[in-house]
Amino acid sequence: MVKTYKLSTDRNGLIDITPQVEAALAESGLSDGILLVSIPHSTASLTVMSPWDPLGLEDVHDEINRIVPTRIDFKHQYDTPQDASAHVKAAIVGHSRSFFFEGGKLGLGHSQKIYFWEFDGPRSRQFQIQFVGQ
Amino acid sequence: MTEQRDNFLSQIRSLGELVKTETMAIEARARLLLTTPEIYGIRQIILTGSGDSFFAAVAAAPAIRAWTGLPVQPMVSMEASRYIDHGVARESGRNRGILVVALSNSGEGARVVEAATRLRAFGALTLALTANNDSRLGKACERVLNVAVPSGAPAPGTRSYVASLLGAYLLGIRIAEVLMTKTMDEANALRKELTDLSIGLSGLSEKLEPIVERTVGGWAGFHAANFIGSGPSFGTASFAAAKLVEAAGVHATPQDAEEFHHLDFFVDNPASVPAILFAPAKALSRTRAKELVDTLTMIQRPFLVATDDPDFAPADRLLLLPATSELFAPIVQTVPATLVAAFWAHAIGAKHYRGHAGLWAGAQGATIVRNSPIELD
Structure with missing residues (x-):
């Protein structure tokens, strides 16, 4: 069963959703298997990053902005310049990640957290989790 | 009529x-x-x-x-x-x-x-x-x-x-x-x-019609009116004044809530010059509009207040509107603005635009605004 979580982003950048994913795993009662975290948006992404230096999170976001800056000459003008660049960023980074879990524990390393990556905030958003396991 | x-x-x-x-x-x-x-x-x-x-x-x-x-x-x-x-x-x-x-x-x-x-x-x-x-x-x-x-x-x-x-x-x-x-x-x-x-807006006109008809019916012998509002509501006041002129032929002027105290306050025979105030509850001009209600009472002006604040004026002076942000208030205010014109014209048996007849025949087909020569040099 897909579990859906809502969040309101207050800015562009990376937002840690690891606690919600771990809580969802605990609630599932599953011990071993795979879970998929997915976001039903085309201007935000999902990624894994180290949480230890907050400036590192800013570096990642700054770099994607350097590669795909918000500009006014995108052909897609239906929404906003930020929205147009956000589509490109989201297409590059991707909208989902899968993780194994074993013994009820999420398969993340010491320096890994799961981040919702907002490219067109502030927005009302969602992410979804699906489990396959026993 | x-x-x-x-x-x-x-x-x-x-x-x-x-x-x-x-x-x-x-x-x-x-x-x-x-x-x-x-x-x-x-x-x-x-x-x-x-x-x-x-x-x-x-x-x-x-x-x-x-x-x-x-x-x-x-x-x-x-x-x-x-x-x-x-x-x-x-x-x-x-x-x-x-x-x-x-x-x-x-x-x-x-x-x-x-x-x-x-x-x-x-x-x-x-x-x-x-x-x-x-x-x-x-x-x-x-x-x-x-x-x-x-x-x-x-x-x-x-x-x-x-x-x-x-x-x-x-x-x-x-x-x-x-x-x-x-x-x-x-x-x-x-x-x-x-x-x-x-x-x-749904049903708003029907709700306001009785009080507007009753109040404006009592104003039928008057020959001038003020419509007052500030910010976005000044646009409404201007529109409302225009509708009264068009529909009833009554001289009507719009005024800002501040400027009223500087100018229209001094109009003679105030009891024969009604005022209609547009005062959204969340207006930035709210405090001055409140003062204006006291001023209108003091100088014995007949008046109505179109507002979404039920406490803004005595009940018999109130045209209560649905709660609206000040910036969008002009849309809702269109209803009381036009009702005043509709019932005033009806009360005095006036033809809209003077029937485009007699002295006003030249306005037929809006020719007086369409046929003015365009100067481009």
Whole structure:
């Protein structure tokens, strides 16, 4: 069963959703298997990053902005310049990640957290989790 | 005369449905009207028109200013045409960055056509907000936002005024969204707020008609009136005064709540000059409008207050409106504004526009505003 979580982003950048994913795993009662975290948006992404230096999170976001800056000459003008660049960023980074879990524990390393990556905030958003396991 | 009143009421009662059905249709036409680079090139917005179109510009300008952060100026068409530079054409390049939104429902008012033509030639980006793309104004401007809505029963323009307001608001929301002074979520929330005004408008006329008819019936012997409002509501006050002139032939003037204390306060025979105050509960001018209620009472002016605050005035003076943000209040205020004109005209047996007969025969077909020679040199 897909579990859906809502969040309101207050800015562009990376937002840690690891606690919600771990809580969802605990609630599932599953011990071993795979879970998929997915976001039903085309201007935000999902990624894994180290949480230890907050400036590192800013570096990642700054770099994607350097590669795909918000500009006014995108052909897609239906929404906003930020929205147009956000589509490109989201297409590059991707909208989902899968993780194994074993013994009820999420398969993340010491320096890994799961981040919702907002490219067109502030927005009302969602992410979804699906489990396959026993 | 009963048919004339009923036609007017028919238009007024239809405003909720108009807002409900037309808002997002106009939004769809406004969305891609200006390119993103064009919007980022805007440094100033001039909203120009005459009559109801100018009043719609006055009513919408504060909202567009607040949302976009740009200087936004409502301007009568004569000023935009001949006095913006006092007749001296500036170098074209210096006018780049000006967006001229020229409002005219028919698109045939000579002065606004002249203003759009001259300002376009001087380098401004021109956009017609009209119900007629093939009109002279539509052809004079580089872009057209069509705000045509199904016509109502013949009466002084009411549905067309609301359509102009919708067009101006939606254009402003779109510019703010692309400039990112409003996020997409915020812009969509504003569009929803605008559409949802239809809920409060539904049945509003029917609710207000008895008190307006009763009160205005008692004013039938009077020959002048004041309509008062500040900010966006000054646009409503101007529109309301125009409707009373058009429908009843009664001399009516709009005034700002502050300026009233400087000027209209001193009108002689105050008990024979009614005042209608438009005072949204959340208006930035609220405290001054409250003082004005005391002032009107003190000088024995007959008055009504159109507000969404039930405590703003005594119950027998109150035209209670649905709760609305100050920036969108002009849409809802259209109902009490036009009801006063409809019932006043009915009470005195006046023909709208004096029947376009006798001394007023020259206004037939709006020729006095359409046939004025256009000066382009």
